[in-house]
Amino acid sequence: MPVLEVDNITKLYGESVAVDTLSFTIDQGETYGLLGPNGAGKTTAISMIVGVLDRDAGQVRVGGRPHSPADRRSKALIGYVPQDLALYHDISARENLRFFTKLYGMSRAAAAREIERVLEAVGLADRADDAVRTYSGGMARRLNIAIGLLHRPKLLILDEPTVGVDPQSRNAILASVRELAGEGVAILYTTHYMEEAERLCDRIGILDGGRLRAEGTRRELVGLVGEHDQVVFKVEGDPAHAVPVLEAAPGVGRVQRVEGEDGEVVAFVADARAAMTELMAAVAAGGVAVRSVEVREPDLEAVFLHLTGRALRD
Amino acid sequence: MRAALTILLKDLRQQFRDTTLLTFGLALPLGLAFLLTLTLGGNEKQQFIGRYAVAGGAAFTEQVLRPMAERGYITLRELPGWDAGAALVDKGEVDAVFVVPPDGRTGTLEVIGNVDAAIAVDVARGLAQSYATELRTTGLAVAVAMQGRDADAGELARLAQAAPTPVALDTSTPVLRKQLDPATYHAAGMAVFFLFFGAVVSAAGIFAERAGGTLVRLIAAPIPRWSIVAGKSVGGVVTGIVTMTVLIATSGLLLGARWGDPLGVAALVAATVLAVCGITTVVASFARTAEQASNWVSIVATVLGVFGGALFPIAQVGLLPYLGYVTPHRWFLSGLAELAGGGTASAVVSPVLVLLAIAVVTGGVAVHRSGRMLRVTGGVA
Numbered sequence: 001m002p003v004l005e006v007d008n009i010t011k012l013y014g015e016s017v018a019v020d021t022l023s024f025t026i027d028q029g030e031t032y033g034l035l036g037p038n039g040a041g042k043t044t045a046i047s048m049i050v051g052v053l054d055r056d057a058g059q060v061r062v063g064g065r066p067h068s069p070a071d072r073r074s075k076a077l078i079g080y081v082p083q084d085l086a087l088y089h090d091i092s093a094r095e096n097l098r099f100f101t102k103l104y105g106m107s108r109a110a111a112a113r114e115i116e117r118v119l120e121a122v123g124l125a126d127r128a129d130d131a132v133r134t135y136s137g138g139m140a141r142r143l144n145i146a147i148g149l150l151h152r153p154k155l156l157i158l159d160e161p162t163v164g165v166d167p168q169s170r171n172a173i174l175a176s177v178r179e180l181a182g183e184g185v186a187i188l189y190t191t192h193y194m195e196e197a198e199r200l201c202d203r204i205g206i207l208d209g210g211r212l213r214a215e216g217t218r219r220e221l222v223g224l225v226g227e228h229d230q231v232v233f234k235v236e237g238d239p240a241h242a243v244p245v246l247e248a249a250p251g252v253g254r255v256q257r258v259e260g261e262d263g264e265v266v267a268f269v270a271d272a273r274a275a276m277t278e279l280m281a282a283v284a285a286g287g288v289a290v291r292s293v294e295v296r297e298p299d300l301e302a303v304f305l306h307l308t309g310r311a312l313r314d
Numbered sequence: 315m316r317a318a319l320t321i322l323l324k325d326l327r328q329q330f331r332d333t334t335l336l337t338f339g340l341a342l343p344l345g346l347a348f349l350l351t352l353t354l355g356g357n358e359k360q361q362f363i364g365r366y367a368v369a370g371g372a373a374f375t376e377q378v379l380r381p382m383a384e385r386g387y388i389t390l391r392e393l394p395g396w397d398a399g400a401a402l403v404d405k406g407e408v409d410a411v412f413v414v415p416p417d418g419r420t421g422t423l424e425v426i427g428n429v430d431a432a433i434a435v436d437v438a439r440g441l442a443q444s445y446a447t448e449l450r451t452t453g454l455a456v457a458v459a460m461q462g463r464d465a466d467a468g469e470l471a472r473l474a475q476a477a478p479t480p481v482a483l484d485t486s487t488p489v490l491r492k493q494l495d496p497a498t499y500h501a502a503g504m505a506v507f508f509l510f511f512g513a514v515v516s517a518a519g520i521f522a523e524r525a526g527g528t529l530v531r532l533i534a535a536p537i538p539r540w541s542i543v544a545g546k547s548v549g550g551v552v553t554g555i556v557t558m559t560v561l562i563a564t565s566g567l568l569l570g571a572r573w574g575d576p577l578g579v580a581a582l583v584a585a586t587v588l589a590v591c592g593i594t595t596v597v598a599s600f601a602r603t604a605e606q607a608s609n610w611v612s613i614v615a616t617v618l619g620v621f622g623g624a625l626f627p628i629a630q631v632g633l634l635p636y637l638g639y640v641t642p643h644r645w646f647l648s649g650l651a652e653l654a655g656g657g658t659a660s661a662v663v664s665p666v667l668v669l670l671a672i673a674v675v676t677g678g679v680a681v682h683r684s685g686r687m688l689r690v691t692g693g694v695a
Contacts, residue, residue, distance in 0.1 A: 072536035080534040084527035102320040103535040
């Protein structure tokens with residue numbers, strides 16, 4: 001049974017449709033990414049799922065229970081990490097966490113245990129008693145996430161948690177999310193960073209203009225637009241010599257010499273990793289001197305461009 | 315209820331840490347009450363003493379000024395004439411000089427005043443005017459008594475003794491006793507005036523949660539939405555009662571304010587805090603941001619404070635005195651006046667009931683509008 005079932009949720013602002021009949025599900029331990037540019041409707045969709053914003057149509061079920069803004073039992077199953085920092089800056093991290101353990105009805109002993117756990121998990125144990133206003137942006141982001149993890153939710157919803165975060169903190173956040181998924185937590189993750197969605201998510205929904213344009217694993221989405229992996233060879237001497245050699249190799253769709261790049265030839269294959277051994281054998285047999293080899297997999301940027309006619313960061 | 319209490323305790327901790335409560339609840343009202351009492355008078359330990367001098371007019375000196383000096387109301391110096399008086403006033407050594415005609419009865423009674431001692435000069439003018447009026451009255455009475463008679467001095471004295479005793483002012487009547495002394499009046503006025511500024515911190519707390527991004531987290535938590543509003547509202551009431559209580563105790567110790575029957579004062583404080591919190595929450599519910607709410611409440615607090623007579627006694631002109639009846643200030647102060655007149659808790663039943671009625675009406679409107687304050691109209695990112 002899916003942990004989260006979203007069924008045709010819709011939000012209207014006057015004549016404008018912010019989210020249009022959005023549907024998807026997330027299973028236990030699965031990480032689902034909602035990928036879309038700013039203004040695509042990600043935050044509105046999440047706000048409706050969490051119960052912060054009223055829906056104009058559609059249903060949401062959490063843990064098999066119909067979920068509404070007034071349903072406290074289904075709300076208790078959700079850990080929510082809003083896009084904006086939702087912290088009290090004049091009090092310490094520990095006091096912030098303690099406040100939310102009380103709102104979630106945790107016992108004193110459980111609260112103390114979980115506070116220590118999440119502080120360790122986000123690497124803030126040594127600064128737990130400092131006022132949040134003294135934190136760096138990355139530390140505040142990590143505390144923002146820690147609050148969402150406090151009550152061990154079955155469904156964790158993270159709304160662009162890495163916006164404005166330094167690379168080190170971003171990596172730590174992504175690692176934490178992967179770990180949680182490994183523990184069986186269902187995760188809904190919104191981002192407009194294509195790389196994050198590719199690294200983190202088991203399945204991805206591409207949202208644009210409030211509508212889900214496509215959904216699937218990264219490979220399924222790439223397959224939708226017929227893109228292929230690229231194996232880029234840099235060769236010694238005339239690259240024209242390498243073209244027929246590569247064209248003759250098994251599994252190669254076509255070969256293209258790259259104009260303007262010194263000695264670069266690109267072989268288009270369905271699966272670069274699978275084809276690599278035979279390609280290397282072919283160029284060796286053909287007497288092509290290879291300086292370097294690079295694999296370029298088709299990315300979601302291309303998929304988004306194909307589906308919407310716009311770049312992801314437009 | 316538990317969630318509301320959790321939110322309340324968190325808010326109290328934040329307010330104490332950022333000193334908002336201390337500033338608006340205690341420091342400002344107490345400081346202003348002290349300044350007003352000091353500048354406008356009222357503390358018996360700091361009684362007004364005029365520094366006067368007199369030139370000529372032995373009768374005026376002996377009948378009016380000397381008795382006042384002996385009672386310690388004024389200091390008195392006798393001078394040879396106008397020039398000496400003017401010189402002392404210029405030097406600031408006396409507040410006013412009376413220059414009395416030599417016979418004390420005809421001519422001009424002049425007051426030379428120091429421009430830097432307006433109150434003392436006004437008092438001096440009042441004394442001079444009273445003396446001149448009395449002389450004129452006496453002369454008139456004598457003229458009437460002697461009309462058509464050939465009276466001698468002995469008969470005049472007999473007539474004067476037979477005259478009825480003039481009307482005297484009895485300052486012990488209840489109406490006059492039901493008046494706050496200046497220290498209590500200023501402390502009470504400032505307390506209820508600044509109560510609005512403390513209450514708006516709680517009333518606009520939802521906007522602060524929204525601006526800080528934490529409102530969505532509170533709404534997403536498994537707690538009823540009303541507990542968020544309740545936590546904020548109860549916070550205003552609790553902080554209001556605490557700051558008023560501390561202010562009353564402190565003003566009693568530092569300013570000599572006399573508040574009266576503790577039970578009556580407690581009832582008035584509780585009802586006033588509820589009424590002010592209701593008004594503040596209604597005003598805040600029309601705002602969009604914490605800043606806007608604070609600005610609007612400041613305007614409302616000032617207008618109500620003026621009409622309620624919390625800042626200064628309101629003029630008895632036209633409808634002005636009646637406007638005060640729609641303000642909590644007016645009822646709080648009139649309740650305290652009842653207690654100052656020796657009344658017990660039963661004497662403040664009417665003001666307390668009116669204040670509670672204000673609280674119920676405004677509280678009802680605030681609850682009705684609280685849904686709007688909690689509404690999230692988030693973006694579509």
